[in-house]
Amino acid sequence: MDVAVRRAEAxxxxxxxxxxxxxxxxxxxxxxxxDALDLVCARAFAGPLMEELVRDAxxxxxxxxxxxxxxxxxxxxxxxxGLPGPQAELSRLYVTAPWQGRGVSGAxxxxxxxxxxxRGCRSVWLEAFEGNPRALRFYGRWGFHDLGxxxxxxEGIHLPHRILGTVFSA
Ligand SMILES: CC(C)(COP(=O)(O)OP(=O)(O)OC[C@H]1O[C@@H](n2cnc3c(N)ncnc32)[C@H](O)[C@@H]1OP(=O)(O)O)[C@@H](O)C(=O)NCCC(=O)NCCS
Numbered sequence: 001m002d003v004a005v006r007r008a009e010a011x012x013x014x015x016x017x018x019x020x021x022x023x024x025x026x027x028x029x030x031x032x033x034x035d036a037l038d039l040v041c042a043r044a045f046a047g048p049l050m051e052e053l054v055r056d057a058x059x060x061x062x063x064x065x066x067x068x069x070x071x072x073x074x075x076x077x078x079x080x081x082g083l084p085g086p087q088a089e090l091s092r093l094y095v096t097a098p099w100q101g102r103g104v105s106g107a108x109x110x111x112x113x114x115x116x117x118x119r120g121c122r123s124v125w126l127e128a129f130e131g132n133p134r135a136l137r138f139y140g141r142w143g144f145h146d147l148g149x150x151x152x153x154x155e156g157i158h159l160p161h162r163i164l165g166t167v168f169s170a
Pocket of ligand 1: 096137141
């Protein structure tokens with residue numbers, strides 16, 4: 001499969017924000033009434049936040065025809081106990097629908113985990129929506145295990161999440 005994964009550059013924060021919003025609307029738009037979705041997106045893909053995301057570390061998966069997915073890693077401690085530090089959060093992982101199940105997600109995950117290791121992290125964690133079995137299965141295959149639950153409040157809509165973590169072998 002012709003996909004290349006590379007780090008996003010500082011000048012791409014705006015373009016990545018537009019792509020990231022389209023990915024989010026495609027995957028999770030069904031959870032929100034239209035006006036709430038606009039507010040959620042205005043927050044989640046705001047310029048300064050996307051700049052910070054790219055500064056921390058973001059990856060773009062691309063191939064012929066354009067971008068197919070993206071991921072981001074942030075130096076944030078896990079809200080659930082049980083993981084050795086230093087820890088990093090896999091804060092975003094999205095593949096566009098036509099490219100799911102075709103190895104793009106694995107290529108992004110490989111890049112994220114390699115960077116976390118390179119930074120000296122001992123574990124990586126993430127939060128995934130409980131109603132997203134495909135993602136939960138995918139993370140399970142990558143060695144993530146359940147650490148507990150959390151509730152995310154998105155414009156008054158409460159979404160139960162699972163906190164997952166994976167520990168690097170020495
Ligand atoms: C969650 C998400 C990243 C998972 O990625 P995915 O590609 O759908 O994951 P899948 O498990 O369905 O597909 C992976 C499969 O791709 C296939 N695959 C892997 N490499 C491949 C390759 N080189 N060529 C073709 N297929 C390949 C395999 O069947 C693989 O399964 P395996 O790991 O058991 O071998 C993706 O579905 C997504 O972006 N969803 C929408 C947004 C989302 O939910 N994000 C997560 C927020 S927490």
